[in-house]
Amino acid sequence: MSPTQKKRFMVVSMIIAGAGLAAFLALKAVDANAEFFITPSEVNAGEFSTTQRYRIAGLVKKGSVATQSDGVTREFVVTDCDYDVTVQYTGLLPDLFREGQAIVAKGTFADDDRMIAGQVLAKHDENYVPNEAAETMMQAQANKCDTTEGPVSY
Amino acid sequence: MNLINAFFSSIWGFLNRSFHRLGSPREFFKISNYATPIFGLLFTVLTGYGAYLGLFVAPADYQQGDSYRIIFVHVPSAWLSLFIYMVMATASAIGLIWRMKMAFVVAICSAPIGAAFTFLALVTGSLWGAPIWGTWWEWDARLTSELILLFVYWGIMAVYYAFDERQTAERAMALLAIVGVVIVPIIHYSVEWWSSLHQGATVFRDGGPAMPASMLTPLLLMALGFTFFYGYVLFLRARNMVLDQERKSRWVRELVKSSRATGEAQ
Numbered sequence: 001m002s003p004t005q006k007k008r009f010m011v012v013s014m015i016i017a018g019a020g021l022a023a024f025l026a027l028k029a030v031d032a033n034a035e036f037f038i039t040p041s042e043v044n045a046g047e048f049s050t051t052q053r054y055r056i057a058g059l060v061k062k063g064s065v066a067t068q069s070d071g072v073t074r075e076f077v078v079t080d081c082d083y084d085v086t087v088q089y090t091g092l093l094p095d096l097f098r099e100g101q102a103i104v105a106k107g108t109f110a111d112d113d114r115m116i117a118g119q120v121l122a123k124h125d126e127n128y129v130p131n132e133a134a135e136t137m138m139q140a141q142a143n144k145c146d147t148t149e150g151p152v153s154y
Numbered sequence: 155m156n157l158i159n160a161f162f163s164s165i166w167g168f169l170n171r172s173f174h175r176l177g178s179p180r181e182f183f184k185i186s187n188y189a190t191p192i193f194g195l196l197f198t199v200l201t202g203y204g205a206y207l208g209l210f211v212a213p214a215d216y217q218q219g220d221s222y223r224i225i226f227v228h229v230p231s232a233w234l235s236l237f238i239y240m241v242m243a244t245a246s247a248i249g250l251i252w253r254m255k256m257a258f259v260v261a262i263c264s265a266p267i268g269a270a271f272t273f274l275a276l277v278t279g280s281l282w283g284a285p286i287w288g289t290w291w292e293w294d295a296r297l298t299s300e301l302i303l304l305f306v307y308w309g310i311m312a313v314y315y316a317f318d319e320r321q322t323a324e325r326a327m328a329l330l331a332i333v334g335v336v337i338v339p340i341i342h343y344s345v346e347w348w349s350s351l352h353q354g355a356t357v358f359r360d361g362g363p364a365m366p367a368s369m370l371t372p373l374l375l376m377a378l379g380f381t382f383f384y385g386y387v388l389f390l391r392a393r394n395m396v397l398d399q400e401r402k403s404r405w406v407r408e409l410v411k412s413s414r415a416t417g418e419a420q
Contacts, residue, residue, distance in 0.1 A: 023336040036294040094288030126356040128365035130213035
């Protein structure tokens with residue numbers, strides 16, 4: 001490389017380094033806000049206001065889904081196999097909703113471990129499995145907390 | 155030892171010559187005469203076969219049924235949106251450092267293709283998200299950073315076309331492309347650094363791909379096919395741009411004259 005090219009190379013490298021540093025600092029500043037959800041363990045460990053809205057994510061606990069008498073309000077427990085949060089939700093659930101499925105619920109805390117949700121989303125994981133193995137897979141997911149030490153990731 | 159040295163220096167020499175040949179618009183045009191149809195053919199074959207395997211041969215997913223098949227378009231598009239950005243940023247750096255004409259051509263011709271793949275990744279992701287997640291759009295780290303990538307692509311294109319003078323336009327565009335490169339690792343790691351609705355990587359992850367070979371094969375074929383599609387469209391666009399930029403040069407005038415002559419003879 002000629003001296004001019006070397007100089008330009010340095011300038012380009014410094015631009016990349018500067019942009020990288022700026023991005024790093026910016027992301028550091030918004031770090032907590034970039035989180036999409038909190039987990040039941042974090043709910044247990046932290047203080048959360050009852051007036052602000054949060055998203056929590058967890059596995060739908062086996063045998064916890066109950067439908068109230070109006071037919072559209074459901075109450076279920078989400079868990080990370082360590083701690084549980086009860087979620088109450090009125091409305092349509094996503095097709096993937098079932099025991100052992102990871103879901104994201106958005107709403108306000110009525111109590112320390114009880115959320116009134118306005119939205120429930122299914123959180124799909126990275127696993128793709130042929131449908132002949134569906135039964136086994138879904139059972140393994142529903143029983144995950146019996147076989148795995150928490151907190152699990154999803 | 156001498157033999158090994160000679161081997162490597164001949165390879166280096168070949169790469170060096172190819173690099174310099176590609177650096178000349180005229181040589182690029184000659185090479186693209188052959189490369190363009192080859193890329194087009196590879197794209198058609200790979201994508202055609204991949205789509206056939208993906209739509210008719212691969213089994214349905216255990217919980218998503220057939221709606222998971224959008225992955226065969228979504229994931230290659232998302233990969234390409236990042237790959238094209240890396241190509242564009244590298245070409246921009248080469249253009250800025252070595253003042254190579256063709257590098258700028260590659261960079262600016264890549265931008266709309268990359269933007270198109272980003273758009274496709276966002277749209278197919280949204281279409282998949284509606285039945286699976288239960289929402290079209292959420293502001294999670296992955297989705298938001300990919301949307302920013304689309305805006306970066308648009309910004310780069312807008313900057314290039316905002317200047318009348320070509321050299322200024324090229325340098326401004328290249329500078330923006332280089333600054334914007336920070337978005338690429340952010341998009342890639344967004345699902346690891348923060349909790350997100352979007353799932354983590356299925357294919358490139360610790361412990362190997364989390365999908366059977368019957369689904370992985372069409373996915374990789376589609377990804378390879380899409381890459382050749384990018385190359386194909388890039389060649390077409392770059393050929394066009396080279397002809398336009400070099401329209402006053404002798405070789406282009408002769409090319410036009412000879413193609414006119416064959417046109418009249420027919």
